[in-house]
Amino acid sequence: MSGTFTTSTARNIFYGGTLFFLLVFLALTFQNEQIIPKRDRREMLANPQIAEGKKLWETNNCIGCHTLLGEGAYFAPELGNVVVRLGSKEAVKAFIKGRPAEGIAGRRSMPQFNFSDKDLDAIADFLEYVSKIDAAKWPPNVQG
């Protein structure tokens, strides 16, 4: 490296460059906040069941096996569009309710969570809400 490019020049470029691109990122984030109300279906959150469903989703660590909009674990099916894939909220609830407590021999198994019907309704409402988020046409097909 040449004599004019000193460590303190490098340091100044570091601070200046970082600050500049951080500000650009914050501007993009600001714009993001302006646009997402059109895509994130926040009006559906007026139904308190959905927040309740999200909480059940979290406190039972569903993300530890499943992906949701492609993020999470890769052990079990994508659930962002599961209401569409299984055809209805009823089918989703029946699936969750029907898991055998001891698992299925040799097959990747999902726990039996012993949810109440109220809990199941909340989870199904949450998953339906996720399926309505505008995710830029992802996933490529119904299999997730």
Add this chain to the structure above:
Amino acid sequence: MQYKSQAVAKPYFIAALALFVAQILFGLIMGLQYVWGDFLFPHIPFNVARMVHTNALIVWLLMGFMGAAYYLVPEEAETELHSPKLAIALFWIFLVAAGLTVVGYLTVPYATLAKVTGNDLLPTMGREFLEQPLLTKAGIVVVALAFLFNITMTILKGRKTAINTVLLLGLWGLAVMFLFSFYNPDNLVKDKFYWWWVVHLWVEGVWELILGAILAFVLIKITGVDREVIEKWLYVIITLTLVTGIIGTGHHYYWIGTPEYWQVWGSIFSALEPIPFFAMTLFAFNMVNRRRREHPNKAATLWALGTGVMAFLGAGVWGFLHTLAPVNFYTHGTQITAAHGHMAFYGAYVMVNLTIISYAMPLMRGRAANSNKSQVTEMWGFWLMTVSIVFITLFLTAAGILQVWLQRVSDNPMPFMMAQDQASLFYWLREWTGVVFLVGLVVYLASFFIKGEEKAAA
């Protein structure tokens, strides 16, 4: 070792390695569950093993970073650590909190754990990598702040070098970004958006500053190249990191309900993210080639060069592979992601920790380097683990390509579970390679106990 207080790093390094073992054991459990679905079910369901695997990883890397800071900062600042007692107290607090958290994961249902640890007060649990109970998260913040206080005070009273400044910036950044783990709105899109401010801005942002600083420190010590040259490289590397990596966050905003302009911003900036990793490879090789002394610790040199190469392969090459939006549309959330996650975490953060441990442990044990016999064993550990992770990555990539093809691209998309069955050969190969990784880890650990003729510390 030039300052007595540097020795507080030792328990941190030892605990880090113990957690590394736990991480790998749970990795092997999951690897088996991939092909033998109900293995240990319902006692250790997959999600529980996964939490232990990933959280042990994160905690041991943090332990390693803290150990590295305690070792390196006094030497750079040319003064004793502000408070060695505080450092030891924090060590025990952190270790006990981590231990209790793992016991909690393994012994009570996650929903019960959430209830008894006050998740209702402020729901933060149940999100990938941030599964820790509120208490643990608060504990992490307290430990991090007290640690930063200790390190900052040390630097303030001593010499300020580029290396300890960059390290400090990285560590503060780490703590600040972690605060976003307390933000968990009901709106899933916002939840996901800010979740990445922890995860992405850690590994592709502030952690890279820590990585660069540790690597620079070890390279100065083992090569004897002028500080001036090394510090200039360090600034260039971290400039490239943050200039590309901050907006590069956009590569996670393609399909989660965020605006489509992120597909452009994210693709362009993240496509440039491999550049700082490549610069790091050049940096490591250049400095070693221009070395002015023959340091007796050959193993540490190997780890430093290995970090340069493997971080570039795992983060740079495997990251680039799936980072452009049109590709990511098909690979998002598949085994391709897992392949990249493994090689990137290993190549960058596992290896840099093993680099500083390899360099510092002999010095803390009163010698410049371990005996030749011990170093040869350590290098066997290096090659076994590194070659294993390469093959694990290749097998997962093969599984991922098959998965993408069957489940997402073909005219007649196959359901997830059927596609997974088709990939089972690759999962078996991954699992056996994982066993070799474990053997490598055991060999590596054994090297600590091998005696032989040693050179006294300089």
